[in-house]
Amino acid sequence: MNMVQAINSTLDMKMAADDSIILLGEDIGKDGGVFRVTDGLQSKYGQQRVIDTPLTELGIVGMAIGMAVYGLKPVPEIQFQDFIYTAMDQIINQMAKMRYRTAGKITVPLVLRTPYGGGIRGGLYHSQSGESYFVHTAGLTVVTPSNPYDAKGLLSASLDLGDPVIFLEPKKLYRFQKMDVPDEDYKVQIGKARKVREGDSITIITYGSMVPTVAAVVEKNKVDADVIDLITLSPLDIDAISASVKKTGRVMIVHEAPRTLGMGAEISAMISERMIEYLYAPILRVTGPDTPFPYRLEDTYLPNEKRIMDAVDKLLKFR
């Protein structure tokens, strides 16, 4: 199945087992969501559990937090991550800080799902990669799957975490690939990265929509690369990063989000602080530029084979 089907079937499986799970969002019920991720769930579980809300992201998220602190396990959907910003007050000042503010007396077990990133010709407001905003906020766990198998296991783990999870779905990968996904419940552990392929010469750290791009470029150009799919953006899997960096001594980070204060900045700082003596070359970043995301020039914006290979060559040649 593809990623949309994997997420849909996981929600279905979890809802059948746990009636505290409630979905809410714009067009998620009758319409099944604009990407069809929640298709069929309202007819199965009713309008009490799959709620078509009025058009207010602030309201959706605030209401979900209110449910979560009182025994329910809501899964709010924000139709596009680009539209989440009126809800940022709720996310940053309520969702993320509730456990701390109440010394653990009140908690917010919920999973906020939202599609993010480019690749569908969505222009300025249907393409943003805003993961840094969430990662920068203490109290939020931030995850992003890059294939159907991980999507299922990660969603299952997120629902069981007991803390608020920002579940970022790379919309470009929704229907990109089909995979065998087990019927039964399983977990992809939060906080653990995955090795996409093994190699000895260079470490490439990436996540989300860039995972298949990097894998294909590396394969095609026969680069001896250790490729890491972070899966969890907060907290980062420092052990997986360390082991690989110590092995190769050459590192690059690839993401679609803008470079400045992107994930690459944090990862590169962590590596510099902890293992600079293992490095043979500077850490490089191949990322989206620090511009808004354009409509017609989408292909110019997104990291591509040429940019990835330029960085690979530079790293491998560095003496």
Next chain:
Amino acid sequence: MTEVINEQVEKEKHIRGFGAMILSRTLDKKIITAQRQGRVGFYTPTMGQEAAQIGLSMALSKDDLLYEYYRDVPMMLHRGVPLEIILNQVFGNRDDLAKGRQMPSHLVARDYNFMSVPSPVATNLPLAVGTAFAKVYRHEPGIVVASFGDGSSSTPDFHSAMNMAAVFNLPVLFFCENNGLAISLPVEKQTKTEIWKKAEAYGMAGFKADGNNMVEMYKVAQQAVDHVRSGKGPALLEARCFRMGPHSTSDDPTKYESDIVQDGSDRDPIVVTQNALKAMGLINDQLVDKVKSESVRIVNEKFDQQEKIPAPDPETMFQDIYKNETWIIKEEKGEIL
């Protein structure tokens, strides 16, 4: 004498309004067909909202400023925005006024007093309040119109803007184009009140109009515009109209709506308006046929012409971010191009 002249002016205004409705419908159909053929990336059709928008536009003057939303192409055409500007935006080509940066349907035409539109709905409404303040502060004539759909009335932006416009007694006309749907959600599930009635709670005047009939719409819009223009404070004008098709070219309305108004049917605002104008003796079949065929000719011609214009230069992606280019952007441009 002046009465005769006024009558003539009004007649011509109605005929011109109807002409813009037809032109807009023709353009809409052309773009939708082209989208299916892969010649256009995306579009949010405007069919069903022509009479509402143009009825209001007829009551506005040149000095008025508009914060439009993504379905306001009919109003833009009526206010004289050339087809070329609209089509260049739809293609996102080199000549687009915004350099092909936004998805189709997100127009800007500053020279025609249209202030541009981002996708997140209702975010323009608080800006309309600030711009109205600036207009008053600078002793400029004209009012500010902010348009939005019924769904947008649920946002915090709507609430803040309505409240502030009333508190500061500013010349803003909030124009709700209630097409009954927000993607799949019917307006009855969006809000428990009629939208125009919300005006009272904020302390402003509320108006409700039949947005399906340009003649009726114009009458009510004129009252609302006169109210705002006279300095009595903001107003909320709700026009009841239809979304005669999918939300966008990516949407399948059969999933949630069984009663989509069909092109050319009794409820189609073009048919309703055409009948009204005929009853008033302002138009006849011959004129309608002429307007229609002329619209098809001009739309086809302009479409083919603008389609040939190439994509923007990749360099444009790095422009207009700051007044002065930063070193970071310069460096990234060097890496990418």
